[in-house]
Amino acid sequence: MTTSGIGRRRAQARREGNPTYLEKRRQMVQAAAVLFKEKGFEATTLADIGEAVGVDRASIYYYVESKKELLLEAVTGVSSLNLDLAKSLAGQQHLATAERIRMFILSTLRTYDENYPQVYVYIQENMAKVAPDDEPWAKEMARQVVEFESLIDELIREAIEDGTFRPGLDPRLTAKALWGMLNWTHRWHRPDGSTTVEQIAENFSEIFLAGVLAEPQES
DSSP states (O other): OOOHHHHHHHHHHHHHTOHHHHHHHHHHHHHHHHHHHHHOTTTOOHHHHHHHHTOOTTTHHHHOSOHHHHHHHHHTTHHHHHHHHHHHHHTOTTSOHHHHHHHHHHHHHHHHHHTTTHHHHHHHSOHHHHSOTTSHHHHHHHHHHHHHHHHHHHHHHHHHHTTSBOTTOOHHHHHHHHHHHHHGGGGTOOTTSSSOHHHHHHHHHHHHHHHHBSSOOOO
């Protein structure tokens, strides 16, 4: 348990923005994300995280109050990035809906790649167990997820209505199929692997669109 003295010192260091302090904290957030992905949130300890960045157990609480704090900081922004992407696609009405789907697939995978492994920690962890639904953080994340999903639903509904996609498709189920395909990459994708994000996105686009397009289209 932290003492009030350590808590005051931690708060003061963050307010003052000491570069050395902030850099070490950044390292702890990044190390925590890696360990959470490898071992899971429950199995990872603050001592594990401190050891990964060279912080002894007596000093850990100077940088962070709990591993929950590190987890929330690691994944905050993931949902916002996806939401911003969906909003930008909704505003590009001059582009064909199939092209916007391709852009969505590529941009989403790039977000995952550039923010590895934080995005995948967010996907694989049961965040409801970490941050109960009544907490402000959880409420905001839930709001963003609902808005994001509605935007993707609308994009797919638009593709069905304008004749790009086959009639009779359920927009919600089609969106879930697309989102599930992208999210499953957390089980096998690594940024330093032999397959690039562009290659994955191209293959995923071909696979998904082949199943929903009303007529075959040029890539």
